[in-house]
Amino acid sequence: MRNRQNPPDAPKASAAFRVGAIALVFLIIGYQVALFVYKASVSAVVAHRDRPDTVYVVDRALAESLLVIQRAGEGSPSSSTPSISSTLAIRCAAPHTPAAEAIHRHAASRRCESFPFDPNTASREDFMRLGFSEKQAQALLNYREKGGRFRRKADFARSFVVADTVFARLEPFIRIPQTDLNTADSAAFDALPGIGPFYAGKMVSYREELGGYSFPEQLLDLWKFDREKYDALSDLITVARPYRYPLWTLPEDSLKRHPYIRAHEAHAIALYRSATPRDEWTVERLVAAGILTPETGSKLARCAAPAPAE
Numbered sequence: 001m002r003n004r005q006n007p008p009d010a011p012k013a014s015a016a017f018r019v020g021a022i023a024l025v026f027l028i029i030g031y032q033v034a035l036f037v038y039k040a041s042v043s044a045v046v047a048h049r050d051r052p053d054t055v056y057v058v059d060r061a062l063a064e065s066l067l068v069i070q071r072a073g074e075g076s077p078s079s080s081t082p083s084i085s086s087t088l089a090i091r092c093a094a095p096h097t098p099a100a101e102a103i104h105r106h107a108a109s110r111r112c113e114s115f116p117f118d119p120n121t122a123s124r125e126d127f128m129r130l131g132f133s134e135k136q137a138q139a140l141l142n143y144r145e146k147g148g149r150f151r152r153k154a155d156f157a158r159s160f161v162v163a164d165t166v167f168a169r170l171e172p173f174i175r176i177p178q179t180d181l182n183t184a185d186s187a188a189f190d191a192l193p194g195i196g197p198f199y200a201g202k203m204v205s206y207r208e209e210l211g212g213y214s215f216p217e218q219l220l221d222l223w224k225f226d227r228e229k230y231d232a233l234s235d236l237i238t239v240a241r242p243y244r245y246p247l248w249t250l251p252e253d254s255l256k257r258h259p260y261i262r263a264h265e266a267h268a269i270a271l272y273r274s275a276t277p278r279d280e281w282t283v284e285r286l287v288a289a290g291i292l293t294p295e296t297g298s299k300l301a302r303c304a305a306p307a308p309a310e
Contacts, residue, residue, distance in 0.1 A: 116175050119150045130170060136161040149191060150176060151236055178238040181213040192233045199225065209259050212243025214303040221259065244305035248273065248281050260296050260303070281307035 112131030119140065122130075127137035139161045150156045153174045157167045179188050181203070189200035202222050207213055216237050219225055245258065247269070256266035268291040273281065283304055287297035 112169075114169060114173050116173050117170075118175050118177065119156045120144065120176065131166060132161065151193065152176065178236055180238055180240045181216060181219075182207065182239060182241060182243065192236055194229050194232050206259070209257075210243065210303075211245060211258075213239050214242045214245065215239060218299075243303070245300070245303040247283070247300065247304040248307040260299050265291060265296075278307055278310050 113129045115129075117126055117130065122140075124134070124137045124141060127140055128134060132140070140159065143159065150159075153171055153176065156162060156174060157164075157171075179192060186197075186200040186204050189195050189203045190197055195203070199222065202225075203219065206218075206222060210218065216234065216239055217230070219237075220227065220230055247255070252266050252270040255261050255269055256263045261269070269286065272286065272289065272291060276285075283292070283297050283301040286292045286300075287294055292300065
């Protein structure tokens with residue numbers, strides 16, 4: 001009889017099968033070990049999540065993918081994405097150490113608020129509530145501490161820490177008070193663009209001569225205070241409570257001290273009042289009578305209080 005022999009490649013196939021079987025065993029053991037470690041770590045997090053000294057940084061996508069694997073291994077359907085919030089809870093009210101608080105401030109997402117604010121007086125906390133980081137808020141404070149001032153909304157927009165999208169959101173809420181010509185001091189006037197100590201002093205002294213500003217354009221009465229200089233700051237100034245000049249009640253000696261009224265005009269006004277009924281006491285009538293020039297009359301009309309009733 002002829003001896004039957006195994007094919008030449010049979011030993012190779014048998015060896016490959018053994019290697020594959022061993023690899024499969026190690027793969028199963030590795031999976032079980034990984035699953036055990038994962039379950040143990042999740043249990044530890046859930047058991048100790050209320051410890052005030054512990055900060056857990058969780059990647060939501062990674063955690064949810066792990067839960068999918070776990071549920072698939074347990075035989076539960078894995079087509080739907082589980083919610084990580086149903087497994088982990090966060091105790092926000094728990095006290096934390098300073099180190100944990102620091103991590104929370106830098107890593108936790110901030111809720112941006114929008115509310116009326118003045119960038120020249122807002123605090124660090126206000127800026128952070130508005131959506132700026134702690135470093136950005138400090139940069140804004142440093143700018144102010146070095147003498148910087150946001151005169152207009154556009155000045156705030158030009159700050160290097162204010163992104164265009166942030167400014168677009170906050171612009172309707174910016175409140176920068178205008179300088180009131182009747183209450184500001186020389187230092188406030190000096191801070192206006194184009195106004196140095198000389199004009200700041202003149203603005204105060206002219207206010208005293210007038211008795212008070214009645215309208216902002218009266219600044220044009222100052223020596224060499226031209227329209228260009230006025231236009232550069234017109235949006236920054238106001239007259240909250242316009243002064244009403246008592247043209248019809250002041251005596252002649254007081255009238256001639258007003259910058260708009262000369263001595264002979266003051267005398268003529270006094271005579272006009274004594275010889276004319278009160279219902280004809282108007283600046284327009286003074287101009288028509290030739291007592292005041294049209295230019296002076298237009299200015300006084302914006303200043304003078306109405307004539308008192310009889």
